[in-house]
Amino acid sequence: MKKIAIDQFSELVKVLAERGPLYAPVKGKEGVNFQAIKNPADVTLDFYNTVLSPKSVFFPQSEDMIRYRITHGATEAQPVPQESRPAVILGVRPCDVRSFEIMDRHFLGAGVIDPYWKSKRDNTTVIGFAFDVSAAADPADFYNTFGYGAADPEGSDVFMVRTDKALLLKSMTDRGKKLLDSLGFLQVAGAQDEKVFEETVKKGKAVRTRSAEINPQVIAKKLVSVFDNGEFWQKVTMACIACGACTYGCPTCYCFDISDEMLFKEGSRKRFWDACTFTDFTLEASGHNPRPRIFQRYRQKVCHKYSYHVDKYGCISCVGCGRCTRVCPVNIDIFSIVDEANKL
Amino acid sequence: MTAFKKIEDHLRKEAKNLLEGGKVTLVLAYARGFDEKHPVPCVVKAAADADHLVFNEYCTYNMARYLTRYPVGTKIAVAVKGADSRAVVQLIQEGKVRRDDLVILGIPATGMKNQKTGEVIDAKTTASTINPVLYDVLLGDEIHGVKAGSPYDVLAEFEGMDKDARWAFWKKEFERCIRCYACRKACPMCYCDPCFMDASRPRWADKSPTDDGTLMYHLTRFYHLAGRCIDCGECSRACPVDIPLHLFHKKVAKECEAMFGQAAGMNIEDKPAMANFKGEDSDQMLG
Amino acid sequence: MSFEPKILGIACNWCTYTGADLAGTTRLKYPQNLRLIRVMCSSRINPSFIIRGFQLGADGVLVGGCHPGDCHYGTGNLYARRKLAITRKILEFAGMEPGRFRVEWISASEGNKFAEVVGEFTNQVRTLGPQTKFKITKDGQ
Numbered sequence: 001m002k003k004i005a006i007d008q009f010s011e012l013v014k015v016l017a018e019r020g021p022l023y024a025p026v027k028g029k030e031g032v033n034f035q036a037i038k039n040p041a042d043v044t045l046d047f048y049n050t051v052l053s054p055k056s057v058f059f060p061q062s063e064d065m066i067r068y069r070i071t072h073g074a075t076e077a078q079p080v081p082q083e084s085r086p087a088v089i090l091g092v093r094p095c096d097v098r099s100f101e102i103m104d105r106h107f108l109g110a111g112v113i114d115p116y117w118k119s120k121r122d123n124t125t126v127i128g129f130a131f132d133v134s135a136a137a138d139p140a141d142f143y144n145t146f147g148y149g150a151a152d153p154e155g156s157d158v159f160m161v162r163t164d165k166a167l168l169l170k171s172m173t174d175r176g177k178k179l180l181d182s183l184g185f186l187q188v189a190g191a192q193d194e195k196v197f198e199e200t201v202k203k204g205k206a207v208r209t210r211s212a213e214i215n216p217q218v219i220a221k222k223l224v225s226v227f228d229n230g231e232f233w234q235k236v237t238m239a240c241i242a243c244g245a246c247t248y249g250c251p252t253c254y255c256f257d258i259s260d261e262m263l264f265k266e267g268s269r270k271r272f273w274d275a276c277t278f279t280d281f282t283l284e285a286s287g288h289n290p291r292p293r294i295f296q297r298y299r300q301k302v303c304h305k306y307s308y309h310v311d312k313y314g315c316i317s318c319v320g321c322g323r324c325t326r327v328c329p330v331n332i333d334i335f336s337i338v339d340e341a342n343k344l
Numbered sequence: 345m346t347a348f349k350k351i352e353d354h355l356r357k358e359a360k361n362l363l364e365g366g367k368v369t370l371v372l373a374y375a376r377g378f379d380e381k382h383p384v385p386c387v388v389k390a391a392a393d394a395d396h397l398v399f400n401e402y403c404t405y406n407m408a409r410y411l412t413r414y415p416v417g418t419k420i421a422v423a424v425k426g427a428d429s430r431a432v433v434q435l436i437q438e439g440k441v442r443r444d445d446l447v448i449l450g451i452p453a454t455g456m457k458n459q460k461t462g463e464v465i466d467a468k469t470t471a472s473t474i475n476p477v478l479y480d481v482l483l484g485d486e487i488h489g490v491k492a493g494s495p496y497d498v499l500a501e502f503e504g505m506d507k508d509a510r511w512a513f514w515k516k517e518f519e520r521c522i523r524c525y526a527c528r529k530a531c532p533m534c535y536c537d538p539c540f541m542d543a544s545r546p547r548w549a550d551k552s553p554t555d556d557g558t559l560m561y562h563l564t565r566f567y568h569l570a571g572r573c574i575d576c577g578e579c580s581r582a583c584p585v586d587i588p589l590h591l592f593h594k595k596v597a598k599e600c601e602a603m604f605g606q607a608a609g610m611n612i613e614d615k616p617a618m619a620n621f622k623g624e625d626s627d628q629m630l631g
Numbered sequence: 632m633s634f635e636p637k638i639l640g641i642a643c644n645w646c647t648y649t650g651a652d653l654a655g656t657t658r659l660k661y662p663q664n665l666r667l668i669r670v671m672c673s674s675r676i677n678p679s680f681i682i683r684g685f686q687l688g689a690d691g692v693l694v695g696g697c698h699p700g701d702c703h704y705g706t707g708n709l710y711a712r713r714k715l716a717i718t719r720k721i722l723e724f725a726g727m728e729p730g731r732f733r734v735e736w737i738s739a740s741e742g743n744k745f746a747e748v749v750g751e752f753t754n755q756v757r758t759l760g761p762q763t764k765f766k767i768t769k770d771g772q
Contacts, residue, residue, distance in 0.1 A: 030520060030585035051584060052522070061522060062552040139379050210378075239385040241409065243526035245584045259551045263687075263767060272552040275524070280542045329530045329582030330405060331377040331384045331459075502724075511726025511764050540679070548679055556686050556767045560679065563721055567678045570717045592724060599720040604713065618717070621709035627699070629716035630734045 001170045002186035003193055009167060013040040013090070015183065021087040023057045025050055034089070045129070045162065048138055049093050053251030053323060055103065057089050058120045061248070062272040065116070065258075070265040080268075082119035088179070090127040090160075094204070095143040095319045097128045097155040099251035105313040106254055116271075125179050127169075128156030133203040142335045143320030144211035151204025161200045168197050209320065212339045219342055220310035223303050226344050230295070236337045237298040239330040244275030246324035246332070252305070252317045255281075276300050298332075306338055346453045351484040352399040355423060358449060358481055359394040362421050368447055372410050373423040374403040382459055385410065399423070399483075401457045404465070406576045408432045408532040411441050421447040423483070425456070429476035430574035430609030431532035437609070437616055438572075440535060450479025452487045458581065465577065473575070477610055495575055496598045502591060514592075515555075518562060520585040523553045527589055528565060530582035533572045540564060566592050571600045571617030574609040603629045636690035636756040638749070640667040641676055645703035646738045647695030653742030661746040662753040665693070673697070674707035678718040681732065685722075685765035691731045691756035693749070698736040708736070727764060730755050 004012055016022045017037045024043040026035040032047035034054045068077035100121070107117035130151035131137070137150065153159035157176030161168045168189055171177040180186060189197075226232060247253045257274035261267050274281060277298060282291045291297050309317035318334070325333045359371040375386035375396045385405045388394055407422050408431035414420060420441075424432055429450055435441045452475040458465050466474075473495075475486045502510065525541070528534040540548050541561055548564070550557035575597060579589040601607045604617040604625075642648040648669045654661060670676055673696030681692050694715060696708040715734050723729050735748045 028520070062554070139382075238387050241526070241529040241582075243529035243582070244524040245526045245582075248522050248524045249584060257551065261550050261552060261554070270552045278525070278542075279538065325378065326460075327584040329526050329578075329584075331382040333378045333382075336378055507723070507726045507728060509726075510724065514725055515764075548683075556765075559725075559765065560682055560686065563682050563725060564679050566721050567717060570721075592721075595724045596717065596721060600717065603716055618713055619710075621706065621713060625699075625709065625712060627712070627736075630712065631716075631719055631729060 001168060001189040001194055001197065002180050002183070003166045003168045003189040004186050005166050006162070008185075009045070010040050010043070011185065012167075012183070013037065013043045015185075016088050016090065019088075020085040021083070023054070023087065023089040025091045034091075043090070045091065048131075049096075049321065049323070051323075051327065052249050053099065053321065054089060054092050054096050055099065055251050055254075057087075057124065058100070058117055059103070059107075059254065059256075062270055063116060064268040064270055066269040068262075068267060068269075082115060084119065084123060087120070087124045088127060089124055091129045092126055092156070093131060093321070094128055094150065094152040094155075095141075095146075095148050095321045096251050097126060097152075098146070098148060098319045099321070100126065101155055102252050102313075102315060102317055102319070103254060105315065106317075109313065125157045125175050126155070127158045127160055127176075128153060128172075129160045130162070130200055130204060131207065132162070133200055133207055137207055137209040138322055138326070139210070140322035140325040140333070141209040141320060142211060142322060144209040145214055145320050145335070146316065146318070148320065149201070149204040150207035151201045153201060161197050163193075163196055166193075168193050170197055209322075210335060212335070212342065214306075214316070214338065214342060216306075216310045216314075216316050219316070219338065220307040222342055222344070223307040226341055227299070227303065229344070232341070232344065233295040233299045236340060237295045237332065240277065240294050240298050240332055241330055242277045242279060242294045242297065243329065244273075244278055245327045245329060246334075247275035247277060247301070248273055249323040249327040251319060251321060251323070276304070302334060302337055302341070305334075346401070346455050346487070347484055348400050348453075351451055351453070352397070354483040355399055355449065355451075356394050356397050358483065359388055359397055359421065360391045362447060363388065363391040363394065368419040368421040370414070370418070371397075371421040371423075371449075372407045373397045373449070374399055374405065374407075399451065401453075401455055402459050404456050404459070404578075404581060406431055406530075406532050406578050408435060409530065409578070411435060411446075411532070412535040416442060417445060419445055419447075421449055423449045423451060424476055424479070425451045425453050426473035426476055427574055427576040428532070429478050430473060431576060432609075433478050433612050434533060434572055434574055434609035434616070436612045437614055443612060447481065448476070448479045450476030450482045452476065452482070452484055454487060454490055465581070478612065496594055499591065499595055499598065502595070517587045518558050519555065521553070521558045521562070521587060522585060523558065523561070524584060526582040526584060527579035527587075530578040531569070532576065532578070533569060533574070534565075536568075540568075562589070562592070566596050569593055570596050571604065571606075572608050573597050634757060634761060636664050636753060636759075636761075637688060638662075638665045638691045638693055638753055638756060639681075639684040639689040640665045640693045640695065640749070641673075641680060641684075642667055642669055642695040642737075643673045643675075643697060643703075643708070644669055644671050646697035646701065647673075647735075647745065649739035650695070650737045650741050650745040653739065654745045655742075657742050659742055659746040661749040664753045664756075665749050672702065672704055672707040672711070674704075674711035674714065676711065676715070678714065678721070681718055681722070682765065685727070685731075685762060686767050688762075688766050690759070690762040691733070691752060693752050694732075694734045695737050695745075695748075696734070698738055701738060725764075728759055728762075730759050731762060 549560035
C-alpha cells in the first residue's frame with residue numbers, strides 16, 4: 001500500500017494528467033462532475049458524489065463511429081480510430097465502480113464485443129474513492145440494498161481512502177499495482193496506515209443507506225407478474241414528466257441511438273445516449289408507437305433494470321447510487337417503486 | 345410567513361369534499377415523496393386518499409403541467425400557487441383546457457424553497473405573483489404587504505452585459521446542456537406532440553448533443569414560449585445541470601410585455617400575444 | 632482579400648420578391664452578397680430559419696415582406712411583425728449583434744428601395760465583420 005500527503009495530491013494529479021487522459025471530479029456550476037483534466041488544480045475531492053455518473057468516460061454521451069465526406073458523388077468513409085493511450089479515472093465512488101462491471105456484462109458479455117466500450121475500458125485504470133465513512137449517506141442513496149458498503153474496494157484497480165492528512169492508495173489488481181509502482185514519489189504506507197484502511201472499509205459497511213430485501217431472481221419474476229397491473233404502474237409513475245434526466249444520470253443505463261449527421265458534405269455517424277422515457281424512444285417508422293404512454297415507458301425502465309437484465313445477465317442493473325432520484329425534477333424514486341412492487 | 349400546515353389541512357378537506365361530492369374526478373396536488381423535503385406531484389382519485397396530500401415549502405412543482413394530459417371534459421381540481429395559476433389561465437386562453445372543467449384551488453405562498461439547496465427561490469421566479477390570479481377556492485389567506493419587486497429585477501445584471509459577454513455567458517451555460525429535455529417536459533406550456541426537436545423531417549437540429557443543436561433547441565424554445573411563459577421557473581428548477589433558463593424566458597416575457605402590452609396568463613379573456621396583433625402595433629418594435 | 636459578407640434574404644412572394652424582380656428588370660445594381668429565398672408570406676418565416684441561417688454561415692439576415700396593411704393574405708405580416716420583433720430580441724439577448732438582422736417592408740413596385748436596402752444592409756454587415764458566434768465550426772461544434 002502507498003500513501004501521499006493531501007497537500008501533495010495535486011502533484012499526483014499532475015503526473016497522471018501528463019501521462020495520458022485523466023478523468024477526475026471537477027467542480028462546476030452545477031456541482032461536481034467527471035471531466036478530462038487539463039488543469040490539475042481543477043480536481044476536487046470535496047464532494048459527496050458527482051451529479052452525473054462516471055459512465056461517460058467509457059460511454060461518452062456522443063461518440064463518432066464513422067466519419068465521411070462526399071466528393072464528386074463518391075463517399076469516402078473512415079472508421080474513427082479508438083483511443084489507445086492508457087487512461088486513469090480517479091475518484092469513483094464504490095457503488096459507481098460496481099456499475100462498470102454491470103455495463104461490462106452488456107457491452108462485452110452479450111456475445112458481441114462493443115469495440116468502443118472495450119478500447120476505453122481496457123486502457124483505463126480505475127481509482128476508487130471511499131465515501132466519508134463518518135458522515136451519513138445521502139437520503140436518496142440505496143446501495144446497501146445490493147450489499148455494497150460505503151468503502152468497498154472491490155472492483156477498483158486502486159482504492160483510495162482519505163484520512164486527515166493523507167490519501168491511502170491500495171492496489172486491488174495487477175493493473176493497479178503497476179500504476180502505483182510507476183509512481184515513484186508515493187510513500188510506502190506503514191502498518192498503522194494498513195490498519196486505518198481496513199478500519200475504513202469496515203466502517204463503510206456500517207454506513208446505512210435506504211435498503212430493502214431484494215433478491216434478483218425473485219424481483220425479476222415479481223415484476224413480470226405485475227407487468228399488467230396498469231393501475232399500479234400508473235399510480236407510481238403519475239408524476240413522471242418523461243424527460244431523460246434519470247437515464248442520463250444513471251451509471252448503468254446504456255441505451256443509445258445512432259444517427260448520421262452531415263453538414264456541407266461532411267459528416268459522421270454518431271451514437272449518443274437515448275432514454276426509454278422519451279416519447280420517440282420506441283416510435284417506429286410506420287408511425288406506430290408500442291409504448292405511447294408514460295407509465296408504459298417508465299415500467300420498461302424499471303422492468304429492464306430489475307427483471308430483464310437479471311434474466312439476461314444474471315444481475316440487477318442498478319447500483320443504488322441514488323442519482324436518478326436526485327436529478328429527477330419531480331422526485332420519482334425507483335427504489336420506492338421497486339420496493340412497493342416487491343410487496344404487492 | 346405562509347401557514348403551510350393550515351393550507352395543507354384546507355387542501356385535504358377541500359379535495360375530500362370535491363371528490364365526495366362528485367364535482368371532480370381527480371385532484372392534482374402534492375404528496376409526500378421519499379422524505380419530507382422531497383414531495384412529489386400526485387393525483388388523487390378517491391376521497392379516502394385525500395389525507396395523503398401535503399403542502400410545504402418544497403412543493404415547488406407547477407401542477408398545471410399535468411392538466412393537458414387528461415382529455416377535455418375531465419373534471420379536475422388543481423392546486424396552484426401564484427405563477428401556476430397564470431399557467432392555468434394561459435392554457436385556457438389557448439383552448440387546451442376549459443374553464444368549466446376546472447376547480448382551481450389557489451394557494452398564496454411565499455418562502456418556497458429549492459429542494460437541493462434549501463434556498464428561498466421566490467425572488468428568482470414568481471416575485472410579483474404571490475396570490476393566484478384566478479381561483480375558485482382559496483386555500484389559506486391572500487398575502488398582502490410583502491414587498492415584491494418587479495419579476496424582471498434579476499435581469500439587470502445580464503442586461504448590463506455587452507453583447508459579447510452575453511454570448512460568452514450563454515455559450516458557457518449551454519455547453520453544459522445534456523439534452524435530457526427536462527426543461528421542456530417540466531414546462532406547463534410545452535405540450536406539443538411531437539416537439540420540434542423530436543421531428544426528423546425536417547430535422548430542425550441535430551439529435552446528438554452538439555453545441556449548435558443545443559443552441560437551436562434553446563433559442564427556439566425561448567421563442568415558442570414568447571408571450572406564453574408565465575414565469576414559474578420550472579425549467580431552471582428541473583435542469584439537472586442548473587442552466588438558468590428562467591433568465592432568458594424572463595427577458596423575452598419582459599420584451600413581450602413592453603411591446604404588446606400584455607403579460608402572459610393574467611386574464612382568460614386575453615388572446616395569446618403571438619397569435620394576435622393590434623392596430624397600434626408599430627414598426628418601432630423591429631428596432 | 633477584403634471581407635465579403637454572406638447575406639441571407641428571406642422575402643415574401645407577393646411584395647419583396649417581386650420588388651427584387653423589378654430591381655432586376657430595371658437593371659438596378661445591388662451587391663451580389665445576397666442569397667434570396669422566397670416564401671409565400673413573411674409570416675411563414677419560422678425564427679428557426681433565421682437561427683439556422685446564422686449557424687450555416689450567414690453574416691446577416693434580411694427579411695422582406697409587404698407593407699403592413701398590404702399583405703396578400705390580409706394580416707400575415709401583422710403577425711410576422713410580432714414574431715420577428717421577438718426574434719430580434721432573442722438574438723440580441725443571446726449576444727448577436729443587432730445590426731445583423733433586419734426586417735424591411737418592400738412592395739412589388741419598390742425595386743429602388745430593394746436595391747437600396749440590400750446595398751445599405753450589406754455595407755452595414757461588412758463593417759460588422761464575419762459572424763462567428765452562431766456559425767458552426769468544423770472542429771468542436
